[in-house]
Amino acid sequence: MSSEARHLLIVEDDKVFARTLTRSFERRGYIVHTATNLEEAQALLKENSPSNAVVDLKLSGGDSGLECVKALHAHDADMLIVVLTGYASIATAVEAIKLGACHYLAKPSNTDDIEAAFERAAGDTTVELTERQTSIKTLEWEHIHEVLAASNFNISEAARRLGMHRRTLARKLGKSRIK
Numbered sequence: 001m002s003s004e005a006r007h008l009l010i011v012e013d014d015k016v017f018a019r020t021l022t023r024s025f026e027r028r029g030y031i032v033h034t035a036t037n038l039e040e041a042q043a044l045l046k047e048n049s050p051s052n053a054v055v056d057l058k059l060s061g062g063d064s065g066l067e068c069v070k071a072l073h074a075h076d077a078d079m080l081i082v083v084l085t086g087y088a089s090i091a092t093a094v095e096a097i098k099l100g101a102c103h104y105l106a107k108p109s110n111t112d113d114i115e116a117a118f119e120r121a122a123g124d125t126t127v128e129l130t131e132r133q134t135s136i137k138t139l140e141w142e143h144i145h146e147v148l149a150a151s152n153f154n155i156s157e158a159a160r161r162l163g164m165h166r167r168t169l170a171r172k173l174g175k176s177r178i179k
Contacts, residue, residue, distance in 0.1 A: 009050040010034045011041045011068050012084075013060040021054065024111040037063045038071060045075050052118055055101070057085035057092060058153050066095055066149070073100025082117045084109055087153070089145030144172060 008030040012018040015036070022032045033048055035041040037059050044050075053072050057065035065083055072081055081103075083096040088106035096104050103117035144162065151157035159169040 006052055007031045007033070007048060007050040009041065009044060009048070009053040009072070011037070011053065011055045011059065011065065013037065013056060021111065021114075028111070028115070037061055038068045039063075041068055042071060045072070049076060051079060053079055053081045054114055055081060055083050057083055057096070057149075058087055062152055062154070064149075064152055066092065066099055069096055069101050070099045080118045080121050082114050084114070087145060087148065089149065090142050091146035092149045095149070144169070148173075 006029070008025050010018050010021055010025075010032060012021065012034070013036045018034050018036070022034055025032050030052075033044050033050060035044055055065045055068045055072070059065055059068070065085070069081055069083060072079055077100070079100075081101045083093075083101045083104045084107060085092065085104070086107040088104070093104040102121035105113055105117055144158070147161050148155070148158045151161055155169055155173070156166050159166040162169060
């Protein structure tokens with residue numbers, strides 16, 4: 001890390017997780033600002049210009065982390081933005097990158113993972129390609145999460161769009177992902 005302190009914005013509605021990340025990044029020399037939603041993040045941008053940001057994909061109050069990524073990228077196209085989520089899907093990963101994120105990490109991820117993602121912002125052409133084909137369960141999982149993201153993480157609306165009962169969708173989301 002350079003001698004100049006880096007400013008980091010953490011947009012995370014889980015206060016305990018945000019506090020843990022804040023402390024860990026502060027120990028690494030970052031100046032950390034936190035917000036729990038898009039409105040708070042935009043208010044912080046009026047007074048600060050962070051060089052890095054960590055954004056949770058699903059924020060409380062119906063805010064989408066994707067909207068937050070879009071706003072942060074519009075504020076500063078050079079900002080390194082990592083999206084962190086417990087609801088990882090190919091669809092939301094692609095959209096996050098298109099909107100300006102440099103990386104997309106599934107939870108659980110720690111400070112080392114996030115800092116490594118900042119350092120790999122330019123991409124890595126040596127990443128190994130998988131020989132395994134996508135399973136039908138993975139395709140279903142991806143489709144569900146694509147619809148969930150499109151419905152702003154509203155489970156009732158996503159269930160309606162998928163043509164299934166809300167409880168069925170909630171049960172599927174509660175199960176651990178099968179690879």
